[in-house]
Amino acid sequence: MTVADPTEPSVQSDGTYRDKLVAVEPGGNEFIAHEDRHGHPRQLFWTWTSPNLEFATIFVGVLAVAVYGMTFWQAVAGIVIGTGLGAIAHYFLSARGPLHGVPQMVLGRLAFGFKGNAVPAVLMSVTAGVGWFATNSVSGAFALSTLFGIGPLAALVIVVLIQTGFAFFGHNLVQAFERWSFPVLAVIFAVASVMILTKSHFDAPAIDGGVGGLGGFLLTVGTAFGYAAGWTPYAADYTRYLPATVSTARTGLFASLGLFLSCTILEIVGAASVTIGPALSDNPTEAFTSELASPLAKATLLAIAVGAIAANAINIYSGAMAFVTIGVKLPHHIARALVTVFFGVAGFCIAWWALADAAASYEAFLLIIAYWIGPWLGVVFADQYLRRGQPIAAFLYDRSYANWGGFASFGLGLVVSVLLFSNQEKFVGYIARAVPQLGDITFFVGFLIAGASYLVLCRSKITAERTAV
Known part of the structure; x- marks a missing residue:
């Protein structure tokens, strides 16, 4: 088998990008040279807190009470x-970055x-670079529209230009x-959270017309997990x-802690806000901030817009990175930057379309994300378990390396779970149709089926590779 060692100069940066900020990050998904490594695990706390301090996070909690019928x-x-399960997964995947020096989707080539x-x-490039980009752009646009009294479309243009600019320059x-x-x-x-919580009625009964019961609860878990x-x-x-010598435990801890705390706190605030007054309207951000005094409401609207930009700078950057990982031939030194511009335009178009019905689009989007990420995580974690202690560098950039058992496991987990358990307006799975009180547990089932299938189909292959190395 022909291999490409990710420590060769042809697939690594040269160390000149390390201390630069306003400079286009060179390359796309290459191995990061040790000379270019920098930073500390603690920085990951705000890396994963800031992008979740936004209205899209709050609206997960709003959905739980206003739509799913939860108290x-x-x-x-x-x-x-739901958030805890997502944060645990984030811990283990974040911890691998310093050890291998490559993006997440490059590591996915193993599985x-x-x-x-x-x-x-x-799927990831479309989800991040278009789907999430559009979703967060909508909330940021609504916030700017309310704050400055401008049209939502004009506000959307401003938000998209700023966040695409950050992602174009890249990682640093x-x-x-x-x-x-x-x-x-x-x-x-x-x-703002303290003010909302002090006005909330924590013992208010569930809203009539919601899903309610076990189904509503599982939808809440699934939506929080999907986010x-x-x-x-x-x-x-x-x-x-990060330098290869940093603690992997600290790396995973700071990344997952920032994610868990920011998501959990703001989603709880969103749930609490529904107990005060109506939460769903043509402009959800305005409905949320209407409960706040004018100066704080304006500051919160500004924070919602900044938070949307913080989230989408990451979304479009990683979406472009995933697309480059597919293997498309582009100019080496600006591959990721070029794709970033493309996703910025595509995300703007989708966001423009979603302005008309943001709430319904967001609810479906969160669950659909979980549909494919559940089986993807099952395959990735099963692969990580089977390869523990195995050298993997030789496989990461080898175009001839195949692992169709992983692809089959992912497909099996995705198709079976969706056909049986999905609960969407356009399609209700066969078991979900017969037992509607289950709500939507597609991502749980997909994770288990895909992970178990991978352990069965790929154990012998990985054992043989371990022996051959």
Whole structure:
């Protein structure tokens, strides 16, 4: 088998990017040279806190009470469980970045093979670079529209241009923006959260017309998981620049802690806000901030816009990275930057379309993300378990490396779980149709089926590779 060692100069940066901010990051998905490594695990706390200090996070909690029919305390339980599961996955995937120095989707080539990995890479690039980009752009646009009294479309153009600019320059500027925005976002959202919580009625009964019961609870868990786990295909993208000598435990801990705390707190605040007054309207951000005094409401609207930009700088950066990982031939030194511009335009078009019905689009989007990420995580974790202690560098850039058992396991987990358990307006799975009180447990089933299938189909292959090395 012909291999490509990721320590060769042809697939690594040269050390000149290390201390630059306003400079286009060279290359795309190459191995990061040890000369270019920098930073500390603690920086990951704000890397993964800032992008979740935004309205899209709050709206997960809003959905739990306003749509899924949960009481406040039922929503809290579902949010903690779903977010906790996503944060655990984020811990393990983030920890691998410093060890291997490559993006998350490059590591995915181990489980799927070079060509098979194109499917999850495309799903991730579309989910992040278009789907999440559009979703967060909408909330940022609504916030700017309300704050400055301008049309939503004009506000959308402003938000898209700013966040695409950050992602175009790449890793160092994105990381710096997350650090700069963290104290501003943390203070404003902390004050707004306290004000919302002090006005809330924690013992209010469930809203009539919601899903309710076990189904509503499982939908809450699935939605919270979909939001948190939506970041997992990016995890190593933001830890691969750390020196290989840093603690993997600290790396995973700071990344997962920032994700868990920011998501859990703001989603709980979103759930609490529904107990005060109407939460769903043509402009959800305005409905949320209407409960706040004018100066704080304006500051919160500004924070919502900045938070959307913080989230989308990461979304479009990693979406472009995943697309480059497919193996498309582009100019080597600006491959990722070129794809970033493309996704910025595509995301703008989708966001423009979604302005008309943001709430319904967001609910379906969160669950659909979980549909493919569940089986993807099952395959990735099963592969990581089977390869523990095995040298893997030789496989990462080898275009001939195949692992069709991983692709088959992913496909089996995705298709079976969706056919049986999905619960969407356009399609209800056969078991979900017969037992509607299950809500939507597609991602749980997909994870288990895909992971178990991989352990059965790929154990002998990986054992043989271990012996051959």
